[in-house]
Amino acid sequence: MDLAQLTGDLEDLRSEAMAQAAAAPDSAALEALEIELLGKRGRLTAVLRGIGALPAEDRPRVGAVANTVREGIEAAIRHRGKSLRGGELDARLARERVDVTTPGRPIRRGSLHPSLEAMADIAAIFAQFGFVVVESPEIEDDRTNFQMLNIPPDHPARDLWDTLYVDLPGHLLRTHTSPGQIRVMQSMAPPIRVLLPGRCFRYEAVDASHGFEFFQVEGLMVDEGTTLADLKGLLDQFAHAMFGAGKRTRFRPGYYPFTEPSVAFDVECLVCGGPGCAACGRTGWLTILGAGMVHPVVLQYGGLDPERYQGFAFGMGPERISMLKHGITDLRLFMENDLRFLGQFR
Ligand code: DAH
Numbered sequence: 034m035d036l037a038q039l040t041g042d043l044e045d046l047r048s049e050a051m052a053q054a055a056a057a058p059d060s061a062a063l064e065a066l067e068i069e070l071l072g073k074r075g076r077l078t079a080v081l082r083g084i085g086a087l088p089a090e091d092r093p094r095v096g097a098v099a100n101t102v103r104e105g106i107e108a109a110i111r112h113r114g115k116s117l118r119g120g121e122l123d124a125r126l127a128r129e130r131v132d133v134t135t136p137g138r139p140i141r142r143g144s145l146h147p148s149l150e151a152m153a154d155i156a157a158i159f160a161q162f163g164f165v166v167v168e169s170p171e172i173e174d175d176r177t178n179f180q181m182l183n184i185p186p187d188h189p190a191r192d193l194w195d196t197l198y199v200d201l202p203g204h205l206l207r208t209h210t211s212p213g214q215i216r217v218m219q220s221m222a223p224p225i226r227v228l229l230p231g232r233c234f235r236y237e238a239v240d241a242s243h244g245f246e247f248f249q250v251e252g253l254m255v256d257e258g259t260t261l262a263d264l265k266g267l268l269d270q271f272a273h274a275m276f277g278a279g280k281r282t283r284f285r286p287g288y289y290p291f292t293e294p295s296v297a298f299d300v301e302c303l304v305c306g307g308p309g310c311a312a313c314g315r316t317g318w319l320t321i322l323g324a325g326m327v328h329p330v331v332l333q334y335g336g337l338d339p340e341r342y343q344g345f346a347f348g349m350g351p352e353r354i355s356m357l358k359h360g361i362t363d364l365r366l367f368m369e370n371d372l373r374f375l376g377q378f379r
Contacts, residue, residue, distance in 0.1 A: 081095075164226045173205060182215070182290060206234035210230070228251070240364075244364050249349065251346065253345075259342075268298050269282055285299060302316075304360075
């Protein structure tokens with residue numbers, strides 16, 4: 034091995050390497066080629082192994098040639114790498130192209146459940162008359178749900194409220210929101226004007242107009258000198274705000290143990306407007322709530338002196354209000370969670 038031979042080998046390696054680098058089909062092949070040429074066990078190292086056989090004075094020259102060869106190969110690899118990466122990026126951009134003008138996937142907007150929508154409407158109307166919303170418990174005791182509302186244990190009126198009991202003795206799922214009246218009177222001083230919305234439960238066979246679970250909104254006003262005329266005027270205002278100004282209303286005698294006198298409050302049929310149709314049972318009227326003057330015994334249970342204070346109360350079903358307003362004919366829809374139904378409200 035002499036100097037000329039070794040530098041010749043280096044030149045051969047350089048030209049072969051340059052050609053190979055320029056022909057590398059992709060980045061992976063180029064990387065493999067770089068290792069093959071310049072790696073620790075690569076071909077350049079192999080050629081330089083011959084350097085040991087040269088006379089000492091020739092070695093620096095070979096070293097200098099080797100360095101330019103290495104630099105030349107490195108430059109060729111860098112150059113090819115750049116153009117490969119450019120092409121590959123273009124290919125990738127073309128492949129993964131995103132059409133930013135495609136419309137997005139729509140996000141389904143929520144809406145108020147019709148029971149809540151009705152309760153919000155009811156609360157907004159009564160708020161104009163100074164009624165504030167108060168909550169009372171869903172699990173009640175028998176005394177508050179019945180006895181303090183003037184319904185003793187063996188009273189036949191208990192049949193109006195088929196009751197679901199809980200394991201805790203003397204307790205039940207409230208059958209109506211009326212026990213809230215007792216809790217309010219016991220904790221607030223007159224003048225009282227409250228609205229008590231909430232879920233109620235009854236041991237009922239479910240059909241188009243009965244549920245075992247439904248909402249009620251209770252109203253209670255207590256003050257000195259409150260009369261049935263105040264109740265009538267207030268309910269008229271409510272009916273007109275809810276169902277339309279000018280709708281005729283009427284009081285009918287009713288019966289509830291906790292009010293005396295008791296009334297049913299009707300509004301003219303929203304479908305036929307009076308003559309009678311299937312929607313109103315041919316009467317021309319739709320009953321929207323029960324009401325009355327708070328029974329003196331109930332005021333006493335509430336801790337108030339019936340000689341000084343009088344009050345009225347009313348109770349309505351927001352689902353019924355909603356059914357009348359929107360022409361819904363089956364109460365079961367309210368609990369089925371079918372989005373096609375629920376999505377139609379505010
Ligand atoms: N609590 C009664 C029910 O569930 C509704 C009711 C009627 C409430 C008359 C009242 C009222 O406050 O005065 O059927």
